[in-house]
Amino acid sequence: MIAFEYLEHTADIMFRAYGSTQEEMLSHAASALFKAMVDPATIAVRESWTVEIEAPDLESLAYQWLSEIVFLFETESAVFSTFIVRLTQVGAMPDETIKLHAEIGGERIDLNRHAFGTEVKAVTRHKFGIKKNDLWCIQVVLDV
Numbered sequence: 001m002i003a004f005e006y007l008e009h010t011a012d013i014m015f016r017a018y019g020s021t022q023e024e025m026l027s028h029a030a031s032a033l034f035k036a037m038v039d040p041a042t043i044a045v046r047e048s049w050t051v052e053i054e055a056p057d058l059e060s061l062a063y064q065w066l067s068e069i070v071f072l073f074e075t076e077s078a079v080f081s082t083f084i085v086r087l088t089q090v091g092a093m094p095d096e097t098i099k100l101h102a103e104i105g106g107e108r109i110d111l112n113r114h115a116f117g118t119e120v121k122a123v124t125r126h127k128f129g130i131k132k133n134d135l136w137c138i139q140v141v142l143d144v
Helices: 022-035 058-076
Strands: 004-007 013-019 047-055 078-090 097-108 129-132 136-143
Touching: 004 022, 013 022, 022 058, 022 078, 022 097, 022 136, 047 058, 047 078, 058 078, 058 097, 058 129
Parallel strands: none
Antiparallel strands: 004 013, 013 136, 047 097, 078 097, 129 136
16 A cells, blocks of 8 residues: 555645555645655654644544644644554534544754755645545645
8 A cells, every 4th residue: 555646736736645544544644745845754753743633524634634734834843754643533423523633753944954845835625535445545735
């Protein structure tokens, strides 16, 4: 199984990320987002950040998750290379929600080591979606 692949897109960056579980798919999507900006081999795990978000469905949660990573990149001046994601169901039907708890590893930006090819401005809802066949698959378009 490939973790993710980049697809042809006219102006922005589009990718699909895969996983045998929802957590693995979301972790691979975060890796694809960051690899679009900077080579992950140049990122040492020196610090960790915790992300906790909740949403009514998996697509909303995935969008918030990737948007939060872009927000952390901008506000913390940090780059990330490891993403450990856990999902839990919260509440009872019909008010059930999905909660994401993630540990993100990375370091503060060092322009001597971190060369940026592109900078992601935002995650978009354009062509955004999640499907489950043999694997979980998320498709994402990044505004660059």
